[in-house]
Amino acid sequence: MANTATLTTDSKQTWGGGKSPFSVSYGKLMMWIFLLSDAFTFSSLLVAYGFVRFTFTSTLPNTIVKPFAHLSHSFVEDMNKAGLFVTERWPSPELVFNHFPFLHGIHLPLMFVSLMTFILIASSVTMVLAVEAGHRMAKKEVEKYMILTIIGGAAFLGCQAWEWTNFITEGASLSGNPFGPTAFAALFFIVTGFHGTHVLSGVILNIVIYINVVKGTYDKRGHYEMVEKVGLYWHFVDLVWVFVFTFFYLI
Amino acid sequence: MEHIEHLEHTESPSNMKSQIWNTFWILLVLTVVDIALYFALLSNSSIYKNILFVFLGIVKAFYIVSVFMHMKFERKFLVWIIVAPMLFVCFLIWLALNEAGYTFDSRLF
Known part of the structure; x- marks a missing residue:
């Protein structure tokens, strides 16, 4: 509110001291710098995935299993025999990630991960609405949107736990993979696990901020900037998921 | 307080x-x-x-x-502080994919 000098970028005024040259508080600037370093970490993991993926022959197009087809108990063995799940070929993601909770035995390619993506986008929207309500000092609205964001994050974590359980019971681990190259499962667990850890810490941070909102800490402080800072982190987690989704499920 | x-x-x-x-x-x-x-x-x-x-x-x-x-x-200066370093990631991608091409050629199954 105090800073309306967006047009006067006189260097003396900007760098003369006494105020932020970026027109943001130090906390928010540091959150941005942290997110940049975190972006490098995720980039290196995804580049490692890209490297390994590039050294394997492309997937064979699946012409056997049609969507909504019945999945037999020997699905993985059948795919092994059909040459779709072999160690020298990257598997087609739609054949690996084809389960949906409560719809056991039906081939639903990528449907569950689409739902997960939708949940994360929706929780990003509720987060940014909480930030927007914070600008208006609307405590009750901030509370409502923070709770919705926490629920979205927890739902995403639940979905991921379900997917991991499924993948593990089918025989995938850090050192073995019935679907194809070992590196595929190893990188899947490492990258989605690292992302999931970020979601988990994001949910914990959101809960801490929610408690402070309810207690009226930010009301007394006169601004809801903490909601903005934790919001930046939360959107970053969504941003990373966009690329995890692209690389692991689409390419 | x-x-x-x-x-x-x-x-x-x-x-x-x-x-x-x-x-x-x-x-x-x-x-x-x-x-x-x-x-x-x-x-x-x-x-x-x-x-x-x-x-x-x-x-x-x-x-x-x-x-x-x-x-x-946000101010343009802040935008560039965050966006410009990502060019290093572009370099890393180029480097990794280039080398991956050679690894692919030398892979023996």
Whole structure:
């Protein structure tokens, strides 16, 4: 509110001291710098995935299993025999990630991960609405949107736990993979696990901020900037998921 | 203990709420387009398909960063501090894929 000098970028005024040259508080600037370093970490993991993926022959197009087809108990063995799940070929993601909770035995390619993506986008929207309500000092609205964001994050974590359980019971681990190259499962667990850890810490941070909102800490402080800072982190987690989704499920 | 703090920040536009919802719809449509393209191009294994998916991912990232993370309304200097270092990632991708090509050629099954 105090800073309306967006047009006067006189260097003396900007760098003369006494105020932020970026027109943001130090906390928010540091959150941005942290997110940049975190972006490098995720980039290196995804580049490692890209490297390994590039050294394997492309997937064979699946012409056997049609969507909504019945999945037999020997699905993985059948795919092994059909040459779709072999160690020298990257598997087609739609054949690996084809389960949906409560719809056991039906081939639903990528449907569950689409739902997960939708949940994360929706929780990003509720987060940014909480930030927007914070600008208006609307405590009750901030509370409502923070709770919705926490629920979205927890739902995403639940979905991921379900997917991991499924993948593990089918025989995938850090050192073995019935679907194809070992590196595929190893990188899947490492990258989605690292992302999931970020979601988990994001949910914990959101809960801490929610408690402070309810207690009226930010009301007394006169601004809801903490909601903005934790919001930046939360959107970053969504941003990373966009690329995890692209690389692991689409390419 | 608590006191009203002076806070430096850049202002949000008055139509922020509609911008948020527009971004939500853009992200949702792009995700649906992603999945539709995945199944439409299932038998295609060209490198251009991968570039297309990465491009769509970057478009989504642009909307998340610019609107959800408020980057569109920040000072240009801050924007460049965060965006410019990502050029190193582009270099790393180029480097890794180049080497991966040689590893592919030398791989013995």
